[in-house]
Amino acid sequence: MGTVVRFAGARQVEVVEAGDEALAPGSVRVRTLYSGISAGTELTAFRGTNPYLTRIWDEERRLFVAGTEATSYPLAGWGYSEVGVVTEVSADVLGRPGVPAVDDVVWGIWGHRSEAVLPASKLDDHVVPAGLDPLAATFARVGSVALNAVLAADVNLGETAVVLGQGVIGLLATRLATLSGARVIACDAIPVRLAKAVELGAVAAVDVTTADVAELARSATGGRGADVAVELSGSTRALHEAIRSVGVGGRVVAAGFYQGEAVGLRLGEEFHHNRVELVCSQIGGPPPRLAGRWDQDRMNRTFLRLAAEGAVDPVGLVTHRVRVAEAAAAYELLDRRPAEALQVVLDYTED
Incomplete structure (x- = not known):
């Protein structure tokens, strides 16, 4: 039984x-x-x-x-x-x-x-790939959620990415964006998570309870603002900060599972004036531009391969x-x- x-x-x-x-x-x-x-x-x-x-x-x-x-x-x-x-x-x-x-x-x-x-x-x-700890394989789906968000961000070598929410998926996204060549600014309200983000390659860790994410993103980029932002906390207030953190024409990936009404999201402000691109990332499918080459299975296997190789x-x-x-x-x-x-x-x- x-x-x-x-x-x-x-x-x-x-x-x-x-x-x-x-x-x-x-x-x-x-x-x-x-x-x-x-x-x-x-x-x-x-x-x-x-x-x-x-x-x-x-x-x-x-x-x-x-x-x-x-x-x-x-x-x-x-x-x-x-x-x-x-x-x-x-x-x-x-x-x-x-x-x-x-x-x-x-x-x-x-x-x-x-x-x-x-x-x-x-x-x-x-x-499970040879040599990989079975515990690591429990992250196959979780890791693919993070990978999907980074693929949707379309981050390029040398760009600055803000990742809001440093729970498990946010930390994995921070690592994957770093592997993709981004300079990652990790944001959260919990100090231990921010310390872990730095271990995983973030160039800066921002406590959102004491600092202005958008201002710091501009300070780190000569006033331009981040190229992309990935929101993974599921907070609509954090989504608003993600929008504020990117520059003109910047891309924001909404990858959190938002509950209830969108409290704190003010689309008439930076979103409107900076012509920000807002993209949804959901594990049901890859970004549309990649659908011919990527699917859920490839994301799962890619993440497990990176884990088996020690990259994650x-x-x-x-x-x-x-x-x-x-x-x-x-x-x-x-x-x-x-x-x-x-x-x-x-x-x-x-x-």
């Missing part, structure tokens, strides 16, 4: 038993090792602010619409950063190219559950490994005391 983490209601986390699932044809059974908690998307479900809880996403029309069939509590198995060991492969796909074998360590998305039966196609070529150290962002039985405390930590944690990982090896 396995277990699954679920939200019984807003800010109510429980670990419940999950029934055994038969191994269907064309499928693979995986025993989970680690599962990373997203401090962005998942916390919106934990807090009850996720738009899917009040509206329905119409995939065909690409609109949120009112309806009585909106997602509701309990919500089981949220999570998109899993690593596990293959324990069984159905006979009809055993040995097929790309399908992992028994005892292979694989990465993928199956939520916070101790065991999962997945279509083999979902794990095609998802074996995601394991260094793991501050807490928590037993699954203590999942409720893990979510409370991220919700109430975010300054105390970066990446929190549920550890199934201890149960």
Whole structure:
């Protein structure tokens, strides 16, 4: 009998038993090792602010619409950063190219559950690269979110980039933008995050509670302003500061998951007068100009390759490994005391 983490209601986390699932044809059974908690998307479900809880996403029309069939509590198995060991492969796909074998360590998305039966196609070529710590592989999806934002920024060698929000994804974006040749100004309100950003290559770290990001960006660029800014905190006030920080014709990537109304976003000011380009980055797809060459799979694999090569150290962002039985405390930590944690990982090896 396995277990699954679920939200019984807003800010109510429980670990419940999950029934055994038969191994269907064309499928693979995986025993989970680690599962990373997203401090962005998942916390919106934990807090009850996720738009899917009040509206329905119409995939065909690409609109949120009112309806009585909106997602509701309990919500089981949220999570998109899993690593596990293959324990069984159905006979009809055993040995097929790309399908992992028994005892292979694989990465993928199956939520916070101790065991999962997945279509083999979902794990095609998802074996963790040789020599890579399985913990690092829990960052495949998170890393691709950061990479997608940097690709959308279209940052060029020698340009100045402001990255607002130095949580896990923001820190990864800071590192990836630095690898792309940018001079990164990292912004946050939490000192430990700013110190980590400097470790990852930021040329400056700005405490947004005591400094004016836009003024500092201009001081660092001879008055011109940053070339690009990436907003990853999910705060619309921070998005406004991102807009203020870039120069005329600058590009701002809105990559945070914004909740509620856009308080503090004043589009009649710098956005209008500096003719700022505002771009949305969302993990559902790469920037349109790259769609012919990039997709979600390439972003995942690129990030894992960079980790395997040592260009990025995601394991260094793991501050807490928590037993699954203590999942409720893990979510409370991220919700109430975010300054105390970066990446929190549920550890199934201890149960």
